[in-house]
Amino acid sequence: MHFSLIDRITSLTPGESITAVKNLSLAEEYLADHFPGFPVMPGxxxxxxxxxxxxxxxRHTEEFRYSTVLLKRARGVRFNNFLRPGHTLEVTVDVHEIGEASWVVKGKGTVEGKSAVSARLTLEQFNLRDRNPAMAESDAERVKWLQSKFRQLWTVPVT
Structure with a gap:
């Protein structure tokens, strides 16, 4: 990921839903060009x-079996509000359908309780080694890195 657009996972129910936050800071480099004098997070x-x-x-639901997850399709995308520096985007993703290689999810993002974005997304998961056996070592390294990153983003609540 060149842009890490999740700062913290606030809730997670495997196979069902996740809620996470992104805090937008003026330090985000892309804001210099989007838009000068009126910085907002690009849709x-x-x-x-x-x-x-x-x-x-x-990844968490599948116990990190796959090294790669990509967006395959986005439908019904709606933008309703701007996200400006100092704001927090709260993202909730609910599972609609689980297939073997892809999932269909419904995502929504809110800013200060108001809808900012929503979409129905199809996400595809796979291992690089399945497409190129020479990538097996890269797969293993990527999964290890992803597991470490996940531990930074999500702390299981103590009950």
Missing amino acids: VLMIESMVQAGAWLM
């Missing part, structure tokens, strides 16, 4: 926040 990056949250849900 495509709000969608990517939902994709990344959905990917963490898939």
Whole structure:
């Protein structure tokens, strides 16, 4: 991920749903160009926040069996509000359908309780080694890195 658009996972129910947050800071480099004098998070990056949250849900549910999760399709995308520096985007992704290689999820993002973005996403999961056996070592390294990153994002609540 070149852009880590999830700062913290706040709730997670394997195979069902995930909620995560992205705190937007003026330090985000892309805000210098989007837009000068009126910095807002680009809509495509709000969608990517939902994709990344959905990917963490898939990985955790599947016990990190797959090294790669990609967006295959986005439908019914709606943008309703701006996300400006100082705001927090709260992303919720709910599972609609689980297939062998892909999941269909419904994502929504809110800012201060108001809808900012929503979409129905199809996410595809696979291992690089399945497409190129020479990538087996890269797969293993990536999964290890992803597990470490996940532990930073999600702390299981104490009950």
